[in-house]
Amino acid sequence: SQQGEEDPQALSIQEGENATMNCSYKTSINNLQWYRQNSGRGLVHLILIRSNEREKHSGRLRVTLDTSKKSSSLLITASRAADTASYFCATLKAGGTSYGKLTFGQGTILTVHP
Amino acid sequence: KAGVTQTPRYLIKTRGQQVTLSCSPISGHRSVSWYQQTPGQGLQFLFEYFSETQRNKGNFPGRFSGRQFSNSRSEMNVSTLELGDSALYLCASSKGTAQETQYFGPGTRLLVL
Numbered sequence: 001s002q003q004g005e006e007d008p009q010a011l012s013i014q015e016g017e018n019a020t021m022n023c024s025y026k027t028s029i030n031n032l033q034w035y036r037q038n039s040g041r042g043l044v045h046l047i048l049i050r051s052n053e054r055e056k057h058s059g060r061l062r063v064t065l066d067t068s069k070k071s072s073s074l075l076i077t078a079s080r081a082a083d084t085a086s087y088f089c090a091t092l093k094a095g096g097t098s099y100g101k102l103t104f105g106q107g108t109i110l111t112v113h114p
Numbered sequence: 115k116a117g118v119t120q121t122p123r124y125l126i127k128t129r130g131q132q133v134t135l136s137c138s139p140i141s142g143h144r145s146v147s148w149y150q151q152t153p154g155q156g157l158q159f160l161f162e163y164f165s166e167t168q169r170n171k172g173n174f175p176g177r178f179s180g181r182q183f184s185n186s187r188s189e190m191n192v193s194t195l196e197l198g199d200s201a202l203y204l205c206a207s208s209k210g211t212a213q214e215t216q217y218f219g220p221g222t223r224l225l226v227l
Contacts, residue, residue, distance in 0.1 A: 031213060040151075040202055042118075043218040050213060088157065099169040100147035100162030100208065102216060107156070 006089060006105040014113050019076040021108040023089030024069075030092040032065055033102065034074050037086045046074070046087075051094065079112045086110070116141065118207050118219035126225045132193040135222045139186050139207030145169075146188040147216060148180060151202040160203075163188055164210045192224075200226045 007022045025032070031050045035043040049056045049065045049072070056063050062075040076083055086109050090102040119138045127133050139146050147170075148160040159172040163182035180190040186207075192199055202223050206216035 033215065035218070040221075040223070042204060042220040043206075045215050045217060048213075048215050090157075097170070099164065099210075100145050100206075100216070101159045101170045101172070102147070102149075102206075103159065104149075104157035 006087075006108045008108060009106065010109045010111070012111045012113065013079060015079060015081055017079055019079050019083070019110055019112070021074045021087050021110070023072045023074070023105050025072075025089075025091045025103075025105075026070065027091075028094040029067070030094045030098065032072050033090045033092075034061075034063060035088045035090060037088065037107075043088065076110075081112050081114045084110060084112045118205060118217055120205055120219040120222050122222060123220065124223050126227065127195050128227050129195055129197060131195050132191060133195060133224060134189055134191045135203055135224075137188045137190075137205035137207075137219060139188070140217055143207035143209055143217075144186050145208045145210035145214075146182060146186065147206045147208075148188070148190050149204045149206070150174075151204060151221075152200075157204075160190065195226045197226050200224060
């Protein structure tokens with residue numbers, strides 16, 4: 001079963017605009033990771049944020065984490081048509097028994113129009 | 115460094131058959147996790163192996179099993195296939211500690227007829 005939810009389920013924007021996706025989760029976490037998936041292929045890792053971090057940047061990506069609200073957001077700035085993909089957040093539950101077990105949200109389908 | 119590789123990439127089987135999927139992790143990675151992705155259930159964790167030992171298991175029936183070899187390569191097996199087993203099966207590798215990123219392979223798409 002899914003740990004949480006992503007919002008929105010689908011997002012359609014024009015090239016050059018910013019895209020913001022949100023993720024909520026239910027339990028205490030060790031870290032949260034964002035992945036991108038193109039057309040049913042493998043997942044590409046974008047960024048990992050630890051539970052004691054509040055914000056991370058990587059190129060055009062900015063991720064925030066609010067553990068008090070159990071939520072995270074992914075911002076893609078100056079989007080490009082090549083950013084069209086599904087985006088997933090995945091959490092690693094806190095505690096010593098979560099080895100290798102990421103729990104995924106349902107994903108946000110992002111479409112960037114040229 | 116080569117990425118995670120999975121074989122085969124596509125597979126068609128009929129109900130009742132069994133199937134074995136293979137995953138080769140990134141060199142130096144000792145942990146391999148397996149996931150099933152379907153349109154209805156999304157991405158779900160199957161199991162994780164580290165140094166040939168299963169450390170974690172998801173909520174799947176016993177028809178789903180796996181193993182890991184001494185070179186960290188992993189296989190998963192599904193016996194008595196059902197139509198609902200049609201899915202994209204993804205494996206991911208990492209060094210094995212909690213804070214490590216999991217790197218995913220391209221997946222094996224299984225169709226059960």
